[in-house]
Amino acid sequence: MNAAPATTLSAVWPAGTQRTPEGALRIAGHDLRDVAAQYGTPAYLMDEADIRARARAFKQAFSEAFGAIGTQADVFYAGKAFLCTPMARLLLEEGLSLDVCTGGELAVARKAGFPGAKIGLHGNNKSVPEIEDAITYGVGRLIVDSFEEIERVASIASAHGVVQGVMLRVKTGVEAHTHEFIATAHEDQKFGFSLADGQLMDAVGRVLKHPEALRLLGFHSHIGSQIFDSEGFAVAAERLIHVQLQVAQEHGIVLPELDLGGGFGIAYTDDDTPLTPQQLAEQLAGIVQRACDAVGHPVPHISIEPGRAIVGPAGVTLYEVGTVKPVHATDELTRYYVSVDGGMSDNPRPALYQADYTAQLADRTSDAAPVTARVVGKHCESGDIVVRDVQLPGDIQAGDLLAVPATGAYCRSLSSQYNHVPRPPVIALRDGGSRVWIRRETIDDLLALEVEEAEGEE
């Protein structure tokens, strides 16, 4: 008798994820039971080919769509989504640029040999050492976020005899359709110079007073994160092109660059329907062209900064189930609390943003009737939820493996050691091999930070 064929999972999973005829999940050719046996759980798994394919898709789609309107577009991967040295090297191999926002992220880029010219440094409160590191490393663009910083960057650049390329972060006033904590362009939040109250034009004037130290490249806007339509980008682009025109009229300078930021949404569950890189690129190119044509301004060189959309869907967290507790939530509902060996320390997004995820058994299939389950972690918080609502087989039990998809972005990078739970490793899976990108943290790693009192010391 022929075995049942492998089935391919939905787009919430890394491309090509399958359920094998034996019932286990397989990613990049790896049976997750073998991965768990080799590396332990919990573990962040990254499908390397999937990251590469998404990086390539963005690069190609944006260069084609913006090439068609007579300009170029660079893709700066937003390192905050997930960064480590091998990831930075992968991006470099794929021809992307890199957005970092702290000295720590810059240090990873340097370790990877990422050329300074292909790096942008963000941050609303960069320290003097961070600015010095960026300038001496030759970072191509520094995205300036405050009046204090204009003077700080000018004085450091001038002390090093450098004319530093800068962009101004703009608060465009766009109300992005996303969770309040990840919307970043409305007035009442910390990022950027406001367009509405004249701060931006004031900032332009102040940058232009330092021609020996600062070169104004253009404006930068990031309207927020996990956004599914291009409406907000259209409003932001129109406003930005309009001020670029104003700069041309008032100062006689045509600013060569415009950065539209990142924030492109991904599917966390099957209810989410993100745009493809090609759809995004075509829509954004149309938006920029119309905005420029409307005021007769040349189309600037464009950059975008996707983080989540490149790395998010490529990641899956693999857990082991420890307990299953049926809870009589209401007269009608028994909810099965499935506790796994990680939780809010490896994925704080549900606690921070009420983010939705899904999950599937990774070691077997089951014919048992599905039950309403909540996947929770092992931390001392009732908000320690990994997946709020998911249907899982009623015979789920201790020892089962559970996989949660779409955890490649803002999980490892937002992780903590809450309750002294060491952080999971990051394992890169590729056809024919696997490799540890970041090893599992140990209790000794955590204890090593403590400073013992020397004997005889008060």
Ligand SMILES: Cc1ncc(COP(=O)(O)O)c(C=O)c1O
């Ligand atoms: C300035 C900037 N660029 C890019 C990003 C990347 O966002 P996302 O990972 O949602 O694409 C962020 C984070 O939201 C950001 O603050």
Ligand SMILES: N[C@@H](CCCC[NH3+])C(=O)O
């Ligand atoms: N950390 C957020 C996104 C904000 C990114 C930085 N501006 C998330 O997980 O969705």
